[in-house]
Amino acid sequence: MATSAIEAINNIIDVSNTLLELLDTSNRHNDSESQANDTNLLTLMTEREQKIHALFESFTIDELQTHNEALQHVATLDKQLVDTINVAQKLSKSKILSLKKGRKAINIYQKS
Numbered sequence: 001m002a003t004s005a006i007e008a009i010n011n012i013i014d015v016s017n018t019l020l021e022l023l024d025t026s027n028r029h030n031d032s033e034s035q036a037n038d039t040n041l042l043t044l045m046t047e048r049e050q051k052i053h054a055l056f057e058s059f060t061i062d063e064l065q066t067h068n069e070a071l072q073h074v075a076t077l078d079k080q081l082v083d084t085i086n087v088a089q090k091l092s093k094s095k096i097l098s099l100k101k102g103r104k105a106i107n108i109y110q111k112s
Helices: 005-028 034-058 061-065 068-111
Strands: none
Touching: 005 034, 005 068
C-alpha cells in the first residue's frame, strides 16, 4: 500500500502506462502470444482498478486536491486507455467478421 497520495497516484500512472504499452503491442502484433497478453492485460486492469479504489478509500478529498495535476494525468491516461481499447475492439470485430466470411466460403465450397 502506498504511504502517500502522490505515491499511490504515481503507482496508478505506472500501471496505466504499462497497460497502454501492452495494448499498443497487442494491437500491432497478431501472434500466438495473445493468450498470455490477454491474461497479463486482465491482471493489470484488475490491479489498476484496485489501486484506484484504494486511493479514494485511503485519502480524503482535501489530501487528493493537493495533487490535482497528477490526478489530471491519471484522467488523461484513462481516456487514452478507453480509446486504445475501442480501437482494439474494432480490430477484433473486423478480424472476426473476416474469419466468418472465410468460414462461409469454405462451407460453400465443401457443399459443391
